[in-house]
Structure formats: structure tokens, C-alpha cells
Amino acid sequence: MLKVAIVGCGKIADDHAAQIQRIEGCEIVGVCDREPLMARQLYERFPVKQHFSDLRELLCDAKPDVVHITTPPESHSDIARLCLDWGSHVYVEKPFTLCEDDARTLIALATEKGLKITAGHDDQFRHAARRMRALVQSGFLGSGPVHMESYYCYELGQTAYARAILADREHWVWRLPGKLLQNIISHGIARIAEFLSGDSLEVVAYGFTSPALKRMGGSEIIDELRVIICEQERTTAYFTFSSQMRPALHQFRIYGDRNGLILDQDQETLIKLRGKRYVSYAEKFIPPVSFARQYLGNLATNARSFLARDFHMKSGMKYLIESFYRSILEGAPDPIPHSQILLTTRIMDAIFAQLDAQQQSVESRVQASVY
């Protein structure tokens, strides 16, 4: 029986506990939160053996084989280091760390100790995302990706979340180098990183505050971000984060030199784009039929998964956790290669550095005009 612990008993910990519960051959031996009441409420709602408010006590008493770290991002590094030092494998929620250096240190430590470590990029393991990966690996795109577009949006304007963050300067989001963006964009960036090697990467980022957020008094928060990524003048990608565009897409498009694919995470659909054109008017009539057929196929696949009780909202998380546990127990490959985790953090570092520089230049321009 694999002994699992969860550190940090907030919202995402509920998802972890629920998915771990669905996996055979493991048990939650302890949950821990600095706030004892939070640890207790998770313990009371799920089959959990003990609850703690001190991480060292959890490690000592419950002796977990794996620790899931679901605390606010700024504490990921320290907690993961402690767990690795103790000899536990670690699953770190996204964003993995606050910067690439921290990520490198953690991965090096895990490797040195012969322990497994992974990042919570669970969206990449949802049903349609897995089908997409299989198609790409089978050579559907041609000789490899030429261009990608990743949309990762968030309807910020209407949420109490935005109001709460804006009003509470003590909220941990303010202490992240990339503030709000850091907490949200890693899923969308990780999708791109999966298909890059990381050699001679160029990142150009442009961000601004939407008028809607400005009206709410959030001019210090960037909620509109556009990024161009270019690798060796071979593969390129656009990344879009928007709090205002509708629909608030979570979509990934990948084009090779032969065909393309569109993955829609919200609808759990994968659509093949045929590279070759049909002759003359046939191009106007055949593709719509083909798309209709593909959407019906997606509908059937989704319905089948639902009937088979395998269509949970967090199905990607279960798959990732299961794969991670298999890598621990059976020596199966890491579900997410370490290079991908590092590349995701490197791209995010580059984005935030540029946004910082932009902000500073705006501030200095404002100052110059004042003097």
C-alpha cells in the first residue's frame, strides 16, 4: 500500500484527496496544514488516517512514501526540499516553483536522492489531451510541430476572487514574481513546452491591464498577456492569456508541416485539421461534413467515458497521479519529463522579467513626465 500525504488543505487539496481516493493500492496516511482546523476539516471529509499542523510531525509519524504539496506557490520549494530530504517522493502543484533556479535545485535534489518529483500539470492528461499526444507521437503532424497556439483564459472580471485579491495586499498572489499570472498560466505554457526542446529559445511578451480590471482598481495586475515563443527559427508558438475575451478559451492548436490539431479542453474535443486541400468547390463542402463527423465522434467518445465512470472533471489529475505512482512503484518513466518542467518555468521567468521591465519603463516614463 503506497502511503500518501497532502500538505496544504485548501481548495485544490480537495481535488487531490478525491482523486487519490479513486486510485487502488494507496491510502492517505496524513494531511497537514499550518492551520489545524483546515487540516481537521479535510480529515473529517475524506478517508484520511491522521491530521497534523506541523510538517515534520507528519513526516515523522505518518511516514508517507509520497507527499502532495498543495500549499501557496511561494512555499513549494521549501516544503518539497524538506520532504525530499526526508525521503518522500513529491508531487508539487502548479506553479512548480517561483523560478527556474528553484526548480533546477529541487529536481537535482530528487535525482541525487533517487526520488521522484513531478509538477501538477494535470490538464495535459485529460482525455482529449492524451488522444492529441498519441496522434502527435504517431507522426500525424508530419515531421514535427511548426507552430502552436495556446489559449488559457480566466473570467476574472466577474469573480469575487478578483475583488478579494485586490483588497487584500497580504494575499499570497501579491508575493509571486508574476503575481496573478504566475498562479494561472502554467497549464497553458506547459502545453507549449511539451513540444519544444528548449534550445535557443526566444520569448517576447507583452502584457497590460484590461480596462475592466482598471475600473475595479487593479491597475497593478496584468490580466492580458500575449507571448511569442520561437525556437531555433524552426518552431514557434503564441500564448494568449485573457481575462476579457469571450469565450474564455482553454484551447491548444498545433500545426505540423502535414496536418494540424485543435484541442478544446472545456469541451473535451480533439479535431483533426487536414493539411491537403480538396479540389475546387469540394473544399467548401467536404470539410464541414468531416468536421461534423469528428464532433459526433468526440461526443460518442465522451459519452462512452461518462458511462464507464471515467469522465470526472479532474480526470487528468487522476491519470497524472496514477502515472506518477506507477513511476515510483514500477519504475515507469516520469509522466512529465523533468526537462519539460524546467522549460515551463524558464518560459515563465522570461515572460515575467519582460513584464517587469515593461512596467518599470512605464513608471520611469511617468516619472520623467512629472519632473
Add this chain to the structure above:
Amino acid sequence: MGQTERDAFIIGSDELILVTGASGFIGSRLVSCLLNLGFLNLRCFVRPSSEVTRVEVLTGCRRDGARVELVEGNLLSREDCNAATKDVAIIYHLAAGRGEKSYPDAFLNSVVTTRNLLEASIRDQCLRQFVNVSSFAVYTNTKKPRWRVLDESCPVEKHPELRGDAYSFAKVKQDEIVAEYARKFGIPCVTVRPGHVYGPGNEPITGRVGIGTFGVFLHLAGSNAIPFTYVDNCAEAIALVGLTKGTDGEVFNVVDDDLPSSRNFLRLYKQQVRRFRSIYVPHSLSYVLCYLWEQYAKWSKGQLPPTFNRLRWHANWRKTRYSNEKLKMRVGWKPKVPMAEGFKRYFEACRNGVRDA
């Protein structure tokens, strides 16, 4: 406030009263009710993120000679709680994570906040009453004869984690922690449990009538009485329970008189606010559906969340009667705004909301 009423109160009109959740739907009415009762020294605790318009209502409450102090903070911060409870004689604790859908968020803003406030109140020894505002959501209604009266003697849900409702889980745990601190530290506490509080500011149709989750409104309560209390009536009940002598350690339910049946309410709503399609689901059918949903959620290991289940059915849609006898007898409360007048104001606010949408 007359001299006899004043004599029955546990504090004088100059003593300091703290209201948490003061910018909330009920909190803002409670502040104005306390001022109307002649209390002159109020501290209103609001979050910096509270809606400005609601905070403005509080500042607008100020009367001649009365001090309405606005304290900004978050009950999740112990320092903020210490500052808020300093020199306070009565705490009306209304702040809660009412709209939170997730268990951790609801718990954090209802239970951790309450614990922080209770601990802060121990430091400062001048507290004479801690008024814990709970809810009907904590009661279980299982194993009772049909139409039995739900009153203060009814048991509280033993397994709120199985109700599929983050809010009721948090409110049960809030009551537990209040009871624990009262027992351990001798904090004088009284609990008020309102039914569904309605009025301008809380326009949605209560889930006790039915649900609109599936695109069409399913009317589940039929001929059941709905435990309505108009917001001003409820605020007055809360105020009086906190002020009246001899209520320590007790529980008071709040519902108005002349409770309408769900069917009547829905008919009036459709007449006065807007027409929409609703389907009546008989009780036996809604019970079976809740049972099936519960079993499916279990069998599929959460593919559907356990939102509908028998515990929830019993608590919300089972035929029940309600009583406000204790409140009337012990604190001398009676609903000043009759149901017809309350509905008039409520429907008007709903109509304005529909127009603005």
C-alpha cells in the same frame, strides 16, 4: 426604547457593540436596528473588499450622538480580530462564507474566522455576550414524522459532510466551535438560527422552493411552508436575542408569522416579478431522484458531485412546520413587517434587479 426594555437588556446604550459582516445583507440592517434601539457606540467590521455601496449604507446609518466606527480587516487575521474585539461588550457575529461553493473556502470564512474571533474575545475580558448567527441549514430533518414542527429542540446534522453542501457543513462546524469555546473558556454565547432571510439585497429564489440548475425551474416544495423571515424582522430578532438577559447558552430560531406555502410564493413571484416555466416535482419523485443521484455519485466515485442526496432532501424539501414561539416568549420579538408588506418590498427589488440585468 423605553426604560423597562432598557432594564431587560444586558448592556447600557453607551457600551460598545461589535458587528461582524456588517456590510452584509443582514449585517447592515442589524446596525440600523441597533441604532434605532438607542445604542450609541457601534463598531462595524468590514473587509476592505466589501462592496462600497454596502459600506456606504453603514456610514449613512449614523444618527445624532451615535458613533458608528468602521473597522476594516479580515477575520482570518488574528491581529484584526484583536483590534476589533477590544473593549467590546457584545459581539454580533454575522460574518460567514455564505456564497462559497467549495468546502475549504466556506470553512475558512465561517469556522477559522469564528475561532479567531472567539480567541480574541478571551483576551479582552469585557465581553458579556457572543451572538453566534447560525442557520436553519444546520438542522437535520430525518427520522421525524411528516409535518412535525422544526424548533430549537431539533437535532443538528451529525454528518454534514454527507449533505453535499459546503455552507451547511461550515455552519455546523461553526456552531461546534462556538459551543467548544463557550464550554472551555466560559464565553457567554447565544445562538440565533434564522430560516431563509429575504428582502431587497437577497433576490434569488431560495433553494427551499426549488432549483433552476437544469435549465428549467423544478418546483420541489409544493405545499410545504417556506421558513421565510424578512430581513428587518430577522435583524431585530438577532439584536434582541443578544441584548436580552438570561439567554446565555440558548438557541433561538427565527421565522416570521403566516408563512406561505411554496406554491403560493411561486405564484406571487411569477405574477409580480417575471413569468417563467416551472415544473412541479412531487415529493415522492424528488425523494427518489435525490436517492438515485446520491447512489450514482457514490457508485461513480464523484463523476457527479453529491449535490443531491437524501439528507439534503430531508433538510430542504420535506414537509415541515416551523415555530417562532420561543423567540416571542423569551425576548418579546414579533415580526414588525408583515409577510404581505415584506413580499411587496422584495418583489419590487426583484423587479428592479430584472430590469437592471
